[in-house]
Amino acid sequence: MQVAPIPDNEAERLAALRALLILDTPPEQRFDKIVQFAATEFDVPVVVITLLDAERQWFKASVGTTVCETARDVSLCSHAILRPEVMLVPDTLQDPRFADNPLVTGDMNLRFYAGAPLTMPSGLRLGTLCLIDHRPRTLDAMELGILSTLRDLVVMELGEAGASNV
């Protein structure tokens, strides 16, 4: 298993994340609606809005899992935030970065992953909106466009959360 490198801007990224005052807050309908919509739209069993904290990924909203956080070193989202585009992993068992990841080999049975980085207007990527399936699959160009739009809507909501905490 490959652990994702820490981004060069990690200190700035964590400061921006914590300034949102959103970590460990209760569920909110505006985020829940987006993950529920995505689960139906893409017909996937698990959808999560993750925020990458220093040692963990914390779930602001989720469908299909009762887990509310995982360790960062096993997180696929920690790889996804390294680049601006959607990270698509059609079959985790065929990807040497993830084939022996406990989220893949364990109860989560994570076989398909698509993570859209939550890129704030500052350019800092704080987490992802990610789709997970228990079978291999992929997304076409239109589906990638829809996922990117839903990601943009999450970012807008995060921006409003940040503005209300200033």
Place this chain on the structure above:
Amino acid sequence: MSSNTHILLVEPEALLRRTVSMTARSLGISQVHEAASTDMALRMARQRRFQGAVIAVDCVGSGSGRRYDLSLIDQLRADETADGRAMPIAILADQATPELLAELRERRISRVILKPFRAKVLLETIANFGASKN
């Protein structure tokens, strides 16, 4: 359809509406104009011309007088220009009853989309409006 065509989308669910309009713009499919209600759509149709429309139809009335509200479609078709008479229109509906389908045929509706509505299906419908016209 191309990014300089204008499509009217009438749908009460804001998240679906926004997802379709923002994705259509980002993928260069069309400029989708959002209306949350028939009343809003009627106002918009008076102010600009559209090259296609996707319209959620709801029932109005009660008991035996209950029927689908097709007034917006009638308004769009009443436009005497070629665009108005031939504009491709798709309908979003809970179910397709024989009565509804008969009314839609009279109004030259090109597509009926049944629940659950997916953004991808709406976007493909909009993208195909141009193909069906050519």
